[in-house]
Amino acid sequence: MSLCDWPGRISVVLFLGGCDLRCPTCHNSVLAWTPEQLPCVCPNDVHQYLEAKASWLDGLVISGGEATLSNDLPGWLAELRKRFVLPVKLDTNGMHPEVVEESLRLGVVDMVAVDVKGPLDMYPALTGNRVAPNQASACLDRIFDLAGEFPGRFMFRCTLVPRLESTDVDQVRRMLPAGFSLITQSFFEPRNGQKEEIPC
Numbered sequence: 472m473s474l475c476d477w478p479g480r481i482s483v484v485l486f487l488g489g490c491d492l493r494c495p496t497c498h499n500s501v502l503a504w505t506p507e508q509l510p511c512v513c514p515n516d517v518h519q520y521l522e523a524k525a526s527w528l529d530g531l532v533i534s535g536g537e538a539t540l541s542n543d544l545p546g547w548l549a550e551l552r553k554r555f556v557l558p559v560k561l562d563t564n565g566m567h568p569e570v571v572e573e574s575l576r577l578g579v580v581d582m583v584a585v586d587v588k589g590p591l592d593m594y595p596a597l598t599g600n601r602v603a604p605n606q607a608s609a610c611l612d613r614i615f616d617l618a619g620e621f622p623g624r625f626m627f628r629c630t631l632v633p634r635l636e637s638t639d640v641d642q643v644r645r646m647l648p649a650g651f652s653l654i655t656q657s658f659f660e661p662r663n664g665q666k667e668e669i670p671c
């Protein structure tokens with residue numbers, strides 16, 4: 472349960488394993504890269520927990536890892552929403568805009584929080600060489616178009632990781648569509664000590 476993952480709401484956060492990026496500063500690296508090392512929570516347990524708590528909650532946050540990689544995420548969210556009648560927030564790195572779009576068009580997400588890693592030319596360094604600048608540009612352009620189409624359903628965040636200067640953050644601000652402001656988050660060292668240096 473969380474009081475801060477969806478500001479203003481009491482939410483339950485479901486963390487889905489797996490991520491296709493390798494950010495050197497990742498906070499959930501075991502969950503993101505080797506989820507098989509962690510115990511699996513079976514869907515029935517999730518459902519029972521939500522059944523018991525739903526009346527106390529204002530929202531369900533789907534986080535990760537990268538949740539948009541999970542099989543049939545929109546279908547699963549539709550099922551959860553129908554069963555528990557809770558608004559849903561999706562946390563994403565924005566690199567799978569087609570899943571975000573499908574979820575929005577099906578009406579199964581109420582809020583999408585997109586982590587913008589930094590200026591486009593820093594994406595390779597900030598994502599462990601998993602995203603080239605042109606790929607980041609194409610994905611974020613689609614996300615920004617969706618934000619224009621679904622106003623009020625997006626928030627954009629940037630974590631102030633080492634090597635990100637204030638001028639870089641200003642550059643990210645300028646990338647956002649009109650009417651959106653950037654939420655900056657402080658960076659804390661991962662508790663498991665697995666942080667790697669961001670290459671120059």
Ligand code: SF4
Pocket residue numbers: 490491492493494496497498499500503535536537564
């Ligand atoms: S996108 Fe998020 S979960 Fe994936 S590696 Fe980067 S910080 Fe970790």
